[in-house]
Amino acid sequence: MGILTRFKDIMSANINALLDKAEDPEKMIDQCLRNLTSDLAKVKQETASVMAQEASAKRELDECQEKINKMQSYAIKAIEAGNEDDARRFLAEKATLSTKLTTLQSTYTVAADNAKKMREMHDKLTNDIKEIEMRKDAIKSKLAVAKAQERVNNMTSNVAQSNRSIASFERYEQMANKKLDEAQAMAELNSSEPEESLRDLTSKYANGADVDAELEALKASLGLGSATTQQ
Numbered sequence: 001m002g003i004l005t006r007f008k009d010i011m012s013a014n015i016n017a018l019l020d021k022a023e024d025p026e027k028m029i030d031q032c033l034r035n036l037t038s039d040l041a042k043v044k045q046e047t048a049s050v051m052a053q054e055a056s057a058k059r060e061l062d063e064c065q066e067k068i069n070k071m072q073s074y075a076i077k078a079i080e081a082g083n084e085d086d087a088r089r090f091l092a093e094k095a096t097l098s099t100k101l102t103t104l105q106s107t108y109t110v111a112a113d114n115a116k117k118m119r120e121m122h123d124k125l126t127n128d129i130k131e132i133e134m135r136k137d138a139i140k141s142k143l144a145v146a147k148a149q150e151r152v153n154n155m156t157s158n159v160a161q162s163n164r165s166i167a168s169f170e171r172y173e174q175m176a177n178k179k180l181d182e183a184q185a186m187a188e189l190n191s192s193e194p195e196e197s198l199r200d201l202t203s204k205y206a207n208g209a210d211v212d213a214e215l216e217a218l219k220a221s222l223g224l225g226s227a228t229t230q231q
Helices: 002-020 025-080 084-223
Strands: none
Touching: 025 084
């Protein structure tokens, strides 16, 4: 039936549309419930209409069957009364009604099947909405936990990046310390060269003074004395 297909398409389109634009799942859950509730109202209205068609088809079928029974009864009474022509007319009408009854029976069968499907759809949609209502809070709680986990994951990533930055900083600090140590060592070497030359110079004269003193001591031991002493 067209109406069943149409409502199935409506509900399917609603769900697919929500999934396609599910930027905020929590809001989409509420929107899904609103859409399903709207669909339920449409299904309920159409179900009532289809059930009314079923009742109407059943009523026409019953009325036709009742007329057939009457024509049969009238035909019997006409024969009993010896009026075969009247009996023929009643039987002819009965045949016409019997043909109509076949069509009405087919129409009622379809209407009854449609009404059954619509009631099943209505009941299923009603139950689905109730189930989603009960699960909504649990779903939202899961979403809240998922969002918290995402924040933790992001912070973990940021901390890892920070650790890499700290490691880079420490490496640069070590490079700076090395450069500083090298510069200080070079400065120390540069500043020590004049001092060393001066030390060599003083050592030269200091050694000479020792030799003179030793020479005088040696001359004294030989009784020679210095030139100044002999005069």
